[in-house]
Amino acid sequence: MSDTNYTLVDLVIAAASEAWRGDGEVLATGIGLVPRLAASLSMCTSNRQLMMTDSEAFVVSEPVPVGPRGGYVPKFETWMGFSRIFDNVWSGKRHAMVGPTQVDRFGQGNISAIGGSYAKPKVMMLGVRGFPGNSISHKNSFFVPNHSKQVFVEGEVDVVCSIGYNPERLPKGYTFDDIKFGKIVTNLCVMDFGGPNKQARLLSLHPGVTVEQVRENTGFELLVEGDVPTTPAPSAEQLAIIARLDPKNLRASALG
Amino acid sequence: MSKLLSAAAAVAQIKDGMTIGIGGWGPRRKPMALVRELLRSDVKDLTVVAYGGADVGMLCAAGKVKKLIFAFVSLDFIPLEPYFRKARQSGALEVMEIDEGHMVLGLKAAGIGAPYIPTKIGLGTDVIRHNPDIKVIDSPYDDKEWVAMPALKLDVALIHADRADARGVCQIKGPDLYMDDLMVRAAEQTFVSCDELVETEYFHRNAEEARYVFWERSETTGVVHIPCGAHPTSCAPLYGFDTAHFKAYAASAKEEGGWQGYYDKFIKGGEEQYLAAIGGAEHVKQLPLPVF
Numbered sequence: 001m002s003d004t005n006y007t008l009v010d011l012v013i014a015a016a017s018e019a020w021r022g023d024g025e026v027l028a029t030g031i032g033l034v035p036r037l038a039a040s041l042s043m044c045t046s047n048r049q050l051m052m053t054d055s056e057a058f059v060v061s062e063p064v065p066v067g068p069r070g071g072y073v074p075k076f077e078t079w080m081g082f083s084r085i086f087d088n089v090w091s092g093k094r095h096a097m098v099g100p101t102q103v104d105r106f107g108q109g110n111i112s113a114i115g116g117s118y119a120k121p122k123v124m125m126l127g128v129r130g131f132p133g134n135s136i137s138h139k140n141s142f143f144v145p146n147h148s149k150q151v152f153v154e155g156e157v158d159v160v161c162s163i164g165y166n167p168e169r170l171p172k173g174y175t176f177d178d179i180k181f182g183k184i185v186t187n188l189c190v191m192d193f194g195g196p197n198k199q200a201r202l203l204s205l206h207p208g209v210t211v212e213q214v215r216e217n218t219g220f221e222l223l224v225e226g227d228v229p230t231t232p233a234p235s236a237e238q239l240a241i242i243a244r245l246d247p248k249n250l251r252a253s254a255l256g
Numbered sequence: 257m258s259k260l261l262s263a264a265a266a267v268a269q270i271k272d273g274m275t276i277g278i279g280g281w282g283p284r285r286k287p288m289a290l291v292r293e294l295l296r297s298d299v300k301d302l303t304v305v306a307y308g309g310a311d312v313g314m315l316c317a318a319g320k321v322k323k324l325i326f327a328f329v330s331l332d333f334i335p336l337e338p339y340f341r342k343a344r345q346s347g348a349l350e351v352m353e354i355d356e357g358h359m360v361l362g363l364k365a366a367g368i369g370a371p372y373i374p375t376k377i378g379l380g381t382d383v384i385r386h387n388p389d390i391k392v393i394d395s396p397y398d399d400k401e402w403v404a405m406p407a408l409k410l411d412v413a414l415i416h417a418d419r420a421d422a423r424g425v426c427q428i429k430g431p432d433l434y435m436d437d438l439m440v441r442a443a444e445q446t447f448v449s450c451d452e453l454v455e456t457e458y459f460h461r462n463a464e465e466a467r468y469v470f471w472e473r474s475e476t477t478g479v480v481h482i483p484c485g486a487h488p489t490s491c492a493p494l495y496g497f498d499t500a501h502f503k504a505y506a507a508s509a510k511e512e513g514g515w516q517g518y519y520d521k522f523i524k525g526g527e528e529q530y531l532a533a534i535g536g537a538e539h540v541k542q543l544p545l546p547v548f
Contacts, residue, residue: 054548055548056431056432056548057431057432058431068547069547081431081432081433081434082281082356082432082434082435083360083433083434083435083438086356086357086360089357090357108381112353112382113344116345117347118382118386119347120345120346120347121344121345122345123345124336124340124341124344124345125335125336126328126329126330126335126336127326127327127328127329127330127353128327128328128353128354128355128381128382128383129327129328129355129356130327130355130356130357131355131381132354132355132357132358132377132378132379132381132383133355133356133357133358133375133376133377133378135380135381136376136377136378136379136380137376137377159382160380160381160382160385161381161382161383162381163379163380163381164380166380169380169381170380171379171380171392171400171401172394172399172400172401173398173399173400173401174379174380174400179380
């Protein structure tokens with residue numbers, strides 16, 4: 001059952017919500033509007049066992065709609081201040097979807113700084129935040145609203161904030177299987193690192209997008225196997241849930 | 257056994273070259289009045305440990321920071337802290353850039369008197385490459401390598417609490433205490449500013465009140481009563497953060513002499529003048545709690 005009355009961001013949210021399918025009872029953290037809506041949608045559809053927070057200090061029994069709350073009162077079930085978030089991270093029972101500024105062929109992400117030198121970066125951003133701990137503790141997915149070579153860089157990212165599948169950086173006693181990666185969802189396509197030796201792989205193209213277009217906007221080699229399927233359109237059920245979770249349509253401007 | 261003192265007296269305990277920890281998280285429950293007092297002082301060459309927001313930005317802008325130990329510096333709704341960025345991009349700042357969880361473990365190690373805590377965090381990333389002082393070690397128990405996160409010992413911790421009594425019993429009723437308790441235990445001395453100064457009897461009303469006290473009073477060195485002392489950051493449930501003030505602060509970084517202008521307008525004249533300049537306690541009390 002599909003509905004033609006949807007926008008690209010709805011399709012992206014629906015595609016991203018698939019990242020948590022099969023994860024079981026883990027904490028889903030979506031950093032930013034689209035990942036948060038995707039996690040929320042998943043909790044209502046593809047993985048009803050998911051846990052989410054109110055984006056502050058409590059686990060809630062159902063996803064909290066984004067934007068002004070109106071009369072909505074979050075359904076708190078467990079205190080989850082930041083200190084407990086780290087306990088959860090280190091347990092491995094979490095899957096975060098985050099938005100790095102740079103991603104490389106190893107799946108390493110950067111949100112710290114770009115250009116210049118480490119001592120004197122050209123553009124300082126946030127800092128490594130929780131990327132190092134997240135990436136070695138639990139599964140992570142990426143959301144990229146502007147698929148381009150600026151994001152998907154040719155070499156290594158400028159500051160390696162999250163561990164990926166770089167053989168030169170693999171810690172002693174670890175194999176690639178110790179590092180869990182979900183999906184990369186962009187405005188053009190869905191990818192993962194499911195190729196041989198964890199090579200980046202194209203999983204589906206959004207309607208109207210070509211393989212060439214993705215290749216032109218990606219700084220590294222992508223594995224393309226046979227005919228690449230089209231990313232499924234969101235179902236009427238998914239669209240209704242997205243509309244309920246984002247009643248003010250904040251997502252309209254989420255892809256820039 | 258009163259531990260009450262003025263902000264100036266508290267800040268006078270901070271000497272050049274000391275390592276200070278600042279409680280709160282980003283734009284939330286930062287001891288901003290104590291930070292402003294520090295900005296008014298002559299202290300320099302500080303090492304600052306913080307889940308940083310405008311506290312770090314202001315101290316960077318004023319040239320107080322020699323070394324910053326951080327995982328991020330952000331105002332959240334304004335993701336990039338402008339004065340921190342300037343300092344970092346000028347190459348003037350010595351940094352120890354670590355994971356948010358490293359900071360938890362480093363503070364914990366300091367609190368329990370351990371030289372380090374082993375962790376997976378940082379393996380395979382540039383945190384290890386750029387921080388030669390963070391050692392990667394073999395384990396006596398398995399064949400993996402581990403990051404030995406060193407203790408982050410603080411000379412002084414600065415914290416803002418909702419309320420405290422004069423003996424240093426401090427209560428935080430907001431939804432999150434962040435890592436304030438770890439900061440307190442990692443520090444030689446802890447100075448707590450509080451919105452409300454209460455009699456000890458306040459805590460006797462029912463046992464629930466004591467459940468919002470996260471360290472015992474022996475950890476509190478001094479108490480400074482500063483209503484609205486977290487402004488422009490939030491002190492939920494008492495008040496939210498001041499988005500308009502933060503926007504003006506961030507905008508000042510784009511102007512020539514912007515920091516000096518901000519300093520002259522808000523900080524230079526002392527805390528009483530600060531409160532008047534921002535619209536008084538009434539303005540602060542009506543700041544809505546943030547919705548995420």
